[in-house]
Amino acid sequence: PTFTRFAAGRSPAGFVRVRGARTHNLKDVDVDVPRDALVVFTGVSGSGKSSLAFGTLYAEAQRRYLESVAPYARRLFHQLSVPEVDSIDGLPPAVALQQQRGTPTTRSSVGSVTTLSNLLRMLYSRAGDYPRGQPLLYAESFSPNTPEGACPNCHGLGRVYDATEASMVPDDALSLREKAIAAWPGAWQGQNLRDIVTALGIDIDAPWRDLPKKDRDWLLFTDEQPQVPVYPHQSLDEVKRAQKRKEPHDYLGTFTSARRYVQETFAKSESPLMKRRVAPFLVSTDCRTCRGKRLRPEALAVTFAGRDITDLSREPLERLAAIFRPFADATSPGRKKRDAEHPEQGEVTRRIAQDMSARLGVLLDLGLGYLTLERSTPTLSPGELQRLRLATQVRSNLFGVVYVLDEPSAGLHPADTEALLRALDRLKAAGNSLFVVEHDLEVIRRADWIVDVGPAAGEHGGRVLYSGPPDGLRTVEESRTRPFLFPGQAANWREPRNPKGWLRLAGGTRNNLRDLDAAFPLGVLTAVTGVSGSGKSSLVSQALVELVAGHLGQPAPPEDDGEELEHAPASPVGGRIVSGMEAVKRLVVVDQRPIGRTPRSNLATYTGLFDHVRKLFAGTKAARARKYDAGRFSFNVAKGRCETCTGEGFVMVELLFLPSVYSPCPACHGTRYNAKTLEIEYRGKNIANVLGMTVDAAWEFLANEPHAHRSLGVLRDVGLGYLRLGQAATELSGGEAQRIKLATELQRAERGTTLYVLDEPTTGLHPADVERLMFQLEGLVGAGNTVVVVEHDMRVVSGSDWVIDVGPGAGDEGGRVVATGVPRDVARATGSRTAPYLARLRG
Ligand code: ADP
Ligand code: ADP
Ligand code: ZN
Ligand code: ZN
Numbered sequence: 001p002t003f004t005r006f007a008a009g010r011s012p013a014g015f016v017r018v019r020g021a022r023t024h025n026l027k028d029v030d031v032d033v034p035r036d037a038l039v040v041f042t043g044v045s046g047s048g049k050s051s052l053a054f055g056t057l058y059a060e061a062q063r064r065y066l067e068s069v070a071p072y073a074r075r076l077f078h079q080l081s082v083p084e085v086d087s088i089d090g091l092p093p094a095v096a097l098q099q100q101r102g103t104p105t106t107r108s109s110v111g112s113v114t115t116l117s118n119l120l121r122m123l124y125s126r127a128g129d130y131p132r133g134q135p136l137l138y139a140e141s142f143s144p145n146t147p148e149g150a151c152p153n154c155h156g157l158g159r160v161y162d163a164t165e166a167s168m169v170p171d172d173a174l175s176l177r178e179k180a181i182a183a184w185p186g187a188w189q190g191q192n193l194r195d196i197v198t199a200l201g202i203d204i205d206a207p208w209r210d211l212p213k214k215d216r217d218w219l220l221f222t223d224e225q226p227q228v229p230v231y232p233h234q235s236l237d238e239v240k241r242a243q244k245r246k247e248p249h250d251y252l253g254t255f256t257s258a259r260r261y262v263q264e265t266f267a268k269s270e271s272p273l274m275k276r277r278v279a280p281f282l283v284s285t286d287c288r289t290c291r292g293k294r295l296r297p298e299a300l301a302v303t304f305a306g307r308d309i310t311d312l313s314r315e316p317l318e319r320l321a322a323i324f325r326p327f328a329d330a331t332s333p334g335r336k337k338r339d340a341e342h343p344e345q346g347e348v349t350r351r352i353a354q355d356m357s358a359r360l361g362v363l364l365d366l367g368l369g370y371l372t373l374e375r376s377t378p379t380l381s382p383g384e385l386q387r388l389r390l391a392t393q394v395r396s397n398l399f400g401v402v403y404v405l406d407e408p409s410a411g412l413h414p415a416d417t418e419a420l421l422r423a424l425d426r427l428k429a430a431g432n433s434l435f436v437v438e439h440d441l442e443v444i445r446r447a448d449w450i451v452d453v454g455p456a457a458g459e460h461g462g463r464v465l466y467s468g469p470p471d472g473l474r475t476v477e478e479s480r481t482r483p484f485l486f487p488g489q490a491a492n493w494r495e496p497r498n499p500k501g502w503l504r505l506a507g508g509t510r511n512n513l514r515d516l517d518a519a520f521p522l523g524v525l526t527a528v529t530g531v532s533g534s535g536k537s538s539l540v541s542q543a544l545v546e547l548v549a550g551h552l553g554q555p556a557p558p559e560d561d562g563e564e565l566e567h568a569p570a571s572p573v574g575g576r577i578v579s580g581m582e583a584v585k586r587l588v589v590v591d592q593r594p595i596g597r598t599p600r601s602n603l604a605t606y607t608g609l610f611d612h613v614r615k616l617f618a619g620t621k622a623a624r625a626r627k628y629d630a631g632r633f634s635f636n637v638a639k640g641r642c643e644t645c646t647g648e649g650f651v652m653v654e655l656l657f658l659p660s661v662y663s664p665c666p667a668c669h670g671t672r673y674n675a676k677t678l679e680i681e682y683r684g685k686n687i688a689n690v691l692g693m694t695v696d697a698a699w700e701f702l703a704n705e706p707h708a709h710r711s712l713g714v715l716r717d718v719g720l721g722y723l724r725l726g727q728a729a730t731e732l733s734g735g736e737a738q739r740i741k742l743a744t745e746l747q748r749a750e751r752g753t754t755l756y757v758l759d760e761p762t763t764g765l766h767p768a769d770v771e772r773l774m775f776q777l778e779g780l781v782g783a784g785n786t787v788v789v790v791e792h793d794m795r796v797v798s799g800s801d802w803v804i805d806v807g808p809g810a811g812d813e814g815g816r817v818v819a820t821g822v823p824r825d826v827a828r829a830t831g832s833r834t835a836p837y838l839a840r841l842r843g
Contacts, residue, residue, distance in 0.1 A: 020086030046722030533810030735764030
């Protein structure tokens with residue numbers, strides 16, 4: 001009743017009609033949304049936006065699509081749950097561009113995701129400059145992932161494990177007698193090698209660094225294995241004399257260089273102990289054959305615009321576009337002559353360059369010009385990855401489909417958001433529909449239509465409060481989105497707190513940061529801003545975190561969990577903390593990494609709440625009578641869990657001609673426990689019932705348990721009241737994982753000496769939830785701690801005490817501190833891309 005069904009002038013035929021949607025928390029929702037329009041789904045976290053957009057609309061489109069394809073092909077798709085809905089009419093086929101939950105499992109790069117690498121290989125194959133006499137190579141020969149292309153020495157990895165002088169000779173002041181070559185074996189074998197070296201005329205009593213380079217290299221790296229007459233345990237002079245007098249030698253010793261010894265031992269030794277001893281001498285270095293470029297020499301000999309294909313893959317997309325432009329519009333110098341000589345090659349070059357330029361144009365529009373084709377996707381943020389996929393779609397020439405997107409503005413500076421909106425407009429202009437779940441007010445304002453879901457989360461949400469053009473939301477009292485979309489008067493700047501001191505970083509060097517000095521105020525809330533790719537994360541999540549961790553002797557959080565060899569390690573952080581460390585005793589990084597990788601970890605286990613709950617169950621009279629301890633109530637422990645599903649709650653069912661599906665375990669009906677365990681109740685609920693509760697419900701249920709009540713209260717405070725205690729870690733979004741970590745930290749918040757670092761904590765948060773988050777951060781600062789956030793939300797930035805704006809642009813055009821000061825001053829800074837957006841917010 002509170003919403004307009006149809007906008008004036010639009011025929012109902014142009015609508016997708018949903019009747020009786022009940023997926024997750026949706027309350028029998030009826031809604032009509034226009035096609036060929038930008039439709040934005042709004043509402044607080046957990047209100048049901050995704051359940052409607054993804055869980056219902058997209059899932060139904062996918063289900064219909066799967067029904068229309070041959071059964072064998074269905075196996076290729078992930079099984080989606082069938083949405084609970086009475087009917088949906090007018091639904092076009094859908095493409096979902098959802099943010100990755102958890103970490104991507106496949107090994108890919110920007111070039112492969114966008115398919116630009118294929119195009120580039122075609123170009124090198126057909127139109128590259130070949131050395132005289134070299135035959136043309138196939139496109140595959142330019143891929144390090146094929147046998148035709150991979151460098152034979154490193155098998156296309158670009159790096160090899162090798163022993164170096166630094167790794168094998170840790171202290172070059174030592175002599176060979178003092179075991180300068182730490183990699184060589186000890187005991188008899190070591191003595192033998194020293195005797196051989198002496199017999200070869202090398203002084204084993206000279207410090208290593210005083211030996212001639214030629215000798216050092218030979219000792220360490222030679223592949224020769226000469227047999228040498230040995231005079232054991234004699235000095236160099238004695239040996240020389242013996243040799244001159246042609247005295248009979250003891251035996252013939254075989255020399256082995258240190259590298260050869262290490263490599264052979266590592267590759268061939270049967271003894272794990274020996275392997276472990278030599279492993280530390282092998283360090284990962286650039287492959288010497290391909291110099292880290294991963295390709296065969298023949299492929300690297302082919303060039304385009306004077307560069308080999310790997311060099312081009314390492315150029316930022318922005319520069320790549322500039323390189324191709326003259327080829328695309330046929331203004332490249334020397335073209336006429338070449339075209340006359342090789343007309344066919346000229347035509348191929350022009351076509352591929354045009355395609356490249358057009359596709360690169362979209363990527364630049366989406367603010368991704370700072371990426372390189374070579375960059376591996378696990379090092380990208382979920383937002384960057386989603387925009388890459390979006391760019392690929394914009395060029396796909398599909399029309400008549402619905403794109404369903406999940407917070408595409410995540411990770412975007414307001415300046416970048418404008419580019420995103422242009423890309424969405426292009427998709428729409430090509431005849432597509434866009435259904436977008438979004439919190440960013442700029443995107444919401446630009447929508448043709450909004451669907452506001454709520455009013456609150458979980459049980460208290462799940463209704464459509466409004467469906468229509470944005471302006472109509474103005475009168476919908478119940479909406480939590482309304483006050484933010486239609487704010488009253490602009491608020492004044494709040495008075496910033498005074499810092500208690502400064503944490504100064506000097507010479508910061510990482511990614512695009514070059515010798516950067518930055519000062520972070522202590523005891524206040526600092527927002528680090530800048531366009532995407534400007535270097536915020538490099539400065540905060542990498543340089544600051546690693547340097548502070550180093551000072552504290554705390555291990556830095558892992559860079560990422562990918563296999564070590566899969567991508568080259570990031571360059572080490574340069575720089576140091578020059579002052580302020582005396583005020584920092586602890587570092588806490590609250591990031592968006594998953595809190596666990598298996599469905600066995602969940603909200604309750606991660607926060608430690610589950611330990612407490614299990615003790616409550618073990619403490620009941622019935623449990624004590626049966627001697628059930630707390631372990632009995634864990635679904636990871638054999639005695640209490642259901643053995644049919646080993647505590648997973650579901651089993652995989654293989655169906656003939658159909659995708660395998662997960663279905664609730666027939667023995668425990670998804671409860672994860674065996675019947676005996678479930679007999680134990682605490683205040684009328686069994687352990688599975690408690691895991692099924694939302695945080696909100698558990699907070700009420702455990703009101704008499706101060707410890708549990710408090711930690712549940714903190715989860716509510718960060719806007720997670722709608723999550724279920726047993727919600728699997730693998731089903732949580734990055735933003736949810738981050739807020740769970742934050743809540744866990746808030747519970748143990750210590751007084752005054754902790755540095756908290758958060759990278760975009762507002763991701764996935766409705767403006768109403770952002771306010772709650774700010775309140776929490778204020779609490780940490782109030783207790784004297786220091787909080788540094790990387791943030792794009794201008795309300796958070798304007799509400800902080802200090803701003804460090806990084807930029808001005810992305811990649812090489814960023815990496816500097818453009819403006820720094822209290823928000824009011826940064827809003828007036830010239831040359832800052834953040835200033836205008838900040839200024840717009842306050843009076
Ligand atoms: P939003 O997108 O607005 O943040 P969701 O649609 O994700 O909200 O969630 C709405 C409600 O449905 C929440 O209470 C959430 O816990 C619940 N929910 C979400 N996904 C699932 C799921 N896979 N199974 C059961 N409940 C879910
Ligand atoms: P922001 O956080 O402001 O979006 P980043 O610090 O992530 O920016 O990136 C700054 C620059 O460093 C960009 O040019 C980016 O491509 C580059 N960069 C970031 N991470 C890596 C990495 N792991 N490997 C190579 N380059 C990187
Ligand atoms: Zn190689
Ligand atoms: Zn079971």
